[in-house]
Amino acid sequence: MLGIGIVGLGYWGPNLVRNFSAAAEAEVRCVADRDAARLQKIHSLYPAVDLLSEATEVFQRSDIDAVVLATPINTHFPLAKMALEAGKHVLVEKPLATSRAEVLELMEIADRKGLQLMVDHTFLYTGAVQKIKSLVDSGELGELQYFDSTRINLGLFNPNWSVIWDLAVHDLSIFDYISSGKKPVAVSATGISHTQMGIEDIAYISLFFNDSTIAHITSSWISPVKIRKTMIGGSKKMVIYDDVEPTEKIKIYDSGFSVSSPEDMHRWLVDYRFGDIAIPKIAQTEALLGVAQDFVSAIVRGTRPISDRESGLNVVTILEAAQQSVKQRGQTVSLV
Template sequence: MVNVGVIGYGYWGPNLVRNYEQMPESNLVACCDLNPDNLKKVKALYPKVEVTQQIDDLLNNPSIDAVVIASSAATHFDLAKKALLAGKHAMVEKPLTLSSDTSRELIDIADKAGCILMVGHLLEYHSAVDYMRGLIDSGELGDIQYLYTQRLNLGQVRTDENALWSLAPHDISIIFYLLGGKEPAEVSARGQSYITEGIEDVVFCSISFKDKTMAHIHVSWLDPHKTRKLTVVGNKKMAVFDDMESSEKIRIYDKGVGVNPDYRTYGEDLTLRFGDITIPSIKMKEPLRAECEHFIQSIQTGQRPRSDGYNGLRVVKVLEAAQKSLKSGGKPVTIAEG
């Protein structure tokens, strides 16, 4: 049994509290939030859970083994650092921090403290994303040529971070998870602030990898459609993951471009292949439950979690480069190694 404390009961915190309170492998001891009204909600739903406005009450509680941080992104570094220095395992919502330097510092602190550091890259624990990873690893799609994602909605506008930092961490983490160890080379991004001056609510971001694979990300708070879609194009087949579909979340297209063996006619050496569309049956599980269970299991076994600190650092490095590109009008920015 792992004793857990949650920091932050605003937008996402209630979902985390629910899962850690319900899981048999964890014991939710306390919840911290600066808003007393939020703490009243916690107490009404979970009378046995301690509530506090003081973070030190969690960090100084010797019975708490792990801290889950669901506060604003700007607070992630300071809170995670305090938790790790207090000897607590830490799960931090995305993004890990707002800079690669502070992300590296958290990794170093966690390693020295012998603590688990995990980032809440939720969609890496999605059953459909796992299925897509299996398609790629099996070679069914062939060599991956490019991917593109769309994460669009009308609303949920933020003023403390732009759409890039708010939405794109999901897609960047999925792209890295699906492509395995492929290393990104450079990033370019363009966006615009239509609602709040200086806060880009629409962003188009492109990532180039060293092996010529490309990935394109479109995020927006200003769109008529609520879209959560990923398309993967291989040289054998193509696949689409549509998270807005209730049941048929993945479609595999047996489509592609081949070379015509008859080269006698100029311009007719390419052939298009139109095959079947397959809709696999996937046993779905709540991604957040899978993510929370993975955190607890990592603590119990001492194994490095899937979305560990290095995973979070890779995402932050791309976000940093994309932000720099945004401010320079879309100029490509090289991603530093290490």
């Protein structure tokens, strides 16, 4: 049994406690939070789990093999670094850290110590994203042409980090996964704050590649409606992934276009094809249990997790460049 310690019991941490408690080959032995009321809530549900008030107390325990960090974004790097230095495997909530340099430093420590470092990009473990990945990998969609994702709702404002670090991280991780780590060559992003905190609450990110793929992500905490919709266009088929839909989350459109070679610039012939729409059955298992089991398996069997540290690095690299572009009113930031 792997001894697990979970740090941070705010909004997200209790979900990790529940799923790690259900995971095979692992046992949640302690949790830590500075807030006594949050600790008590966990105690009422899991009386056998030890309660601690500070992350460092978890890192010092010899019965803890692996640490899960669900603390605010700016604490990810210092806490993950301390946990790795203390010899613990580490799963960090998204985003893995706040800069590419920080992620590279964590990777170096993990390598040096022979430890697992993983990030929780939860959506990669959903039946919907797994299905999209298999459609791309099998060639059913054809060449990836566009990825257009909208993730907007009203709240939860974060006083320290802009909306892209909170929401776009999901879309970027999904793109990274379904495209098998396709790297943008440049990023452009705009965004604005409507509060005195100066933290962008709405943002638009564009990713450019050295082929004809394009990706665009809309993130907002100030929308009156909740939309979680991703369109993925391939040269053969297109997919709409609507995460707000309870069951029919994915629709596959056998639609597309073809352009006949022009004899001259004014004689382009475009054929549009409107075919069947398929709604595949997708697995309904809880994504976070998949994250927990993947982390445990990586430690116990040395398997490569789906949401691995490279995925964390790729996403943070783009987030950092996007944030820089936002500060320069959309100026393109090169990634090569």
